[in-house]
Amino acid sequence: MLIDSHVNLHAPQFDADRDAVIARARAAGVGLMLEISDKLSTFESTHGLAMAHADIWCTVGVHPHEAKDYADLTAGRLAELAGRDRVVGIGECGLDFHYDLSPRDTQASVFRQHIGAARLTGLPLVIHTREADDVMAGILAEEQAEAPFRFLMHCYTSGPELAEKAAELGAWFSVSGIATFKAAGDVREVIRSMPADRIIVETDCPYLAPAPHRGRRNEPAWVGHVLDALADIRGWTREEAEARTSAAFFALFDRIPRPPESGRPA
Incomplete structure (x- = not known):
């Protein structure tokens, strides 16, 4: 089964x-898509897509770009919304110190509320x-020590040190179209070291179209x-990659029933 683990x-x-x-x-054979929420003001649209389609x-x-508008967000509010049918994850949340569209302390505070909701x-x-590698590593280590939670490092393009720390803490990782970019050799090197049973794939559409479609609006x-x-x-066959990523996806997003035809890794 082809699964797109991150669509917008x-x-x-x-x-x-x-x-x-x-x-x-x-x-194209995509049997399942995970529609990602980026702010609560559009959550009804996000949730509506899931309710309208059996494969979404x-x-x-x-x-984190939107954190400035949700400084008073609580884990309880997120958990309340997560109680709806077909909601299977918390996020997208975290830290973005590249654009800094929200104050960094607000990003961190809102991120911690998401962690609370995951618990x-x-x-x-x-x-x-x-x-935000150092700050992210610190928050993940601190919060996991307090009480465990499962997490996915979406569209991972950060450094090998954070990847290693996140993997030690039990992270899953998702690979995006960036892996096909000629200049992304450092990203591919990190992908080679990711835990083989905790890798999934995504498009992050409409962004980051893979080669040979780079520069166009991306699609699942x-x-x-x-x-x-x-x-x-990774040196896998296409069939092995499909089986491994499907198994990893359903292990992480375990509220989604696994279709019997989705394969398991050899």
């Missing part, structure tokens, strides 16, 4: 042809991190290009 189908880039994009994904599930959360619900956390139909890149990087 509620984004305005899809307003003109959202249904056609979903249909193209299915035609969703998360609830606030991206309250038992749902996995979808983490965004950019140019193209997640197979990411899977092919992962297989090449």
Whole structure:
């Protein structure tokens, strides 16, 4: 089964042809998509997509870019929204010190509320991190020591030290179209060291279109290009990569029923 673990189908880039994009994904063999929440003001759209389509599930959360507008967000509020049908994860949340669109202390505070929600619900956390390796490593270590939670390092492009620390703490990792970019040799090197049983794939559409579509609006139909890149990087066959990433996805997002046809790694 092809699974796109991170789509933003509620984004305005899809307003003109959202249904056609979903249909193209299915035609390409994508059997499941995870629609990601980036702020509570659009959560109804995110949740609505999951409710309208049997092959789409969703998360609830606030991206670090939006943290400034949710400084009073509580773990309890997130957990309340996560109680809805077809919500299977908390996030996207985390730290982004590249753009700094929200104050860093606010980003960290809101991120910790998401961690609390992950503990309250038992749902996995979808983490965004950019140019915040040391702070992210510190928060993850501190919070895991306090009480454990499961988490995914989404679209991982940070350094090997954070990857190693996150892996020690039990992280899953998702690989995006960046793995196909010619200049992303450092990203591919980190991918080679990720835990083999905790890697999944994503498009992050409409962003980060993989080669040979780079520069265009990304679509979940193209997640197979990411899977092919992962297989090449890890020395796996396409079938092995598909089986391994499917098994890892369902192990993490375990509220989603696993279809009987989805394979297990050899």
